Amino acid sequence: MLRPFVRPADFALPVTVMVNALLALPFAVRVLLPGAQALAGQDRLCATLGLQGWDRARLVTLPRLARPLGFAAGIAAALAMGDLGVIALFADEGGATLPLAVSRLMGAYRMEAAAGAALLLVALSFALFAVFDGVGRRAGT
Amino acid sequence: MLELDRLTLARGAFSLTADWSLPAGTRVAVIGPSGGGKSTLLDALAGFLAPLSGRIRWQGQDITTLPPGGRPLSILFQDGNLFPHLTVAQNAGLGLSPGLRLTAEDRARVDVVLRDVGLEGLQGRRPADLSGGQQGRAALARALLRARPILLLDEPFAALGPALRAQMLDLTARMAAGQTVLLVTHDPAEARRFADLAVLVADGVAAAPVPVGPLLDDPPPALAAYLGL
16 A cells, blocks of 8 residues: 555564564553552652752652563563464565474474474563563662 | 641541641641541652642742642651662652652761661661651651651551550651651550640541540540540
């Protein structure tokens, strides 16, 4: 529909990012909710101390939510690694992602190569998750 | 002078009126039955509850619509007075600068006040590593560093044992000398020990402050019923 005006490939990155972010959103909300509710208990304390805006974010909100934020980012990263929806719309032969490569290999009945790619995908997803979660843990001591 | 000028407060179906003034520098016990409106009164003074009508003035200046952080007062709550992820020194330092942008001079002042309240050497601890009494001292240190002329105490030491509570009140009285202090309490002995005046909050009215001794010696019916006399 938009083809006369724009090249779909130009939008591959922003659209992929947006769709993946939306997919991860419910999980992120669920992960952040308990911490955010605990923070609400300190609204009055912040208010009486005149703690607001960036000061409040820097000194209270971000440090106290660092762990769940890292965890949520890890989940989002792992989800995005496995995403097979949006990328199939855009990817060409040379620019496939791992899940797409796995499905193409399986489609070509090259099961051993597909298994290898899937293993790599699992390892990368775990590693990304561990990195984000670890950063959050370290920041949230 | 703290003036409550024909103040009407409402929270749901509950309403409370107050129309009196209080000389600066006095210590006042706010007493009365649970659910009588003590917290409602303190919330209005602290800026968490907008009055239906009437004004609140401090030294002639109208503070009715100021945000909580802009009012000439500090408040200690029943609990949750400290940020659990910040150290004692950081929690106290928030009293000097909400952004914790402290000069070397500020840090020295924080150390002095922490020493005065008996927390020397504990600057780097977090609240979870402190006893209840030490947490109270840390919160008091922050209030002292803020150096606002009014101090509201909403039963901040209620979770402590009687001896420690008396000790904390004595410390507060000593450190906050010259400040106007309102203390919410359930304990008549505590009111006598700490305060010059008492405000009885019952039946939807926060009564004008009267000397605490005579009030407790010859209590009006509402207070007598509450005290079990």
